[in-house]
Amino acid sequence: MNSSYRFFYHLIRLVLGGVFIYASLDKILNPGAFAQAVFNYQVLPGELINPTALILPWLEFILGVCLLFNRWMQGASSLVAVLMTFFMGLILFNLARGLDISCGCFSTDPGDGPMDSLTLARDVLFLILAVGLVALTFHKKNHHYDDPSQSV
């Protein structure tokens, strides 16, 4: 893995790790408010709203920790990319439906402004970073298979 690959690999994992941990904190602290935000999306049956509100923030937090500490990177980077794709799909779906709801992405405060094209642009950027991180993670791993003497 050459130095520019290494630089981008570490930069992206640190940025996404920080973003995921930051995004999880308010949701972990306010599960009731986050359950309301999940409900507002109107995509899940009632029975799945609270389990999602309880587990998703911890998934974000643990993924953020994995990225920050460079651990379980194949699983973590893949899950981050899947989650970002899922979040982007949800935002697109709700923008298309014209639902006047808050994103709930970084804050559970329902008084936050409604999601808009800027919310979508931000998620597209994170998705590009996440896909880039998956590519770099597997590049690093495959490089390691080709030449086990080299590592990051």
Add this chain to the structure above:
Amino acid sequence: MQPSALRQNFIDTIREAGLIILLSIAAGLAVNLARTDSIPFVQDWSTEGRLSQDNGDSLAISLAEAKILFKENKAVFLDARSRDLFDEGHIKGSRSLPWHEVDDYFQEALQGMDREAPVITYCDGESCNLSHDLALFLKNMGFSNVKVLINGWTVWIENKLPIEASDK
């Protein structure tokens, strides 16, 4: 890359992702059990369930009751939708208090209102929550007689009740 390495890559990814998901489930459930403001694992998110209060009363008001209060001019109707939607059309005589900009508009919207008088909030759609959030906000501000007209805008126009648009 060798097929065996590819398979190993795949197995490692699934194993790591599975562990992360299992840890998240365990942490989410354990922390919820330990905290004082825990939420139930399964909750009634139906319209009735969401609008029932701790004392068992419902925040919801029927269209028939809302219609009587409207005709007798005894209630203030508050539109929780965006200002643009309000300008396009709203219940006649209602005031705009968009939930997403509540901090900017509440002083103007609530000016001169009696905190004991009936207030009816509405938005649009069976599962629209803006009116519910606004109703709880008003109750916290000391308004004692707040009700939510579920799917208010749609049921109002379906029943051909008086509406108006804002002057631009």
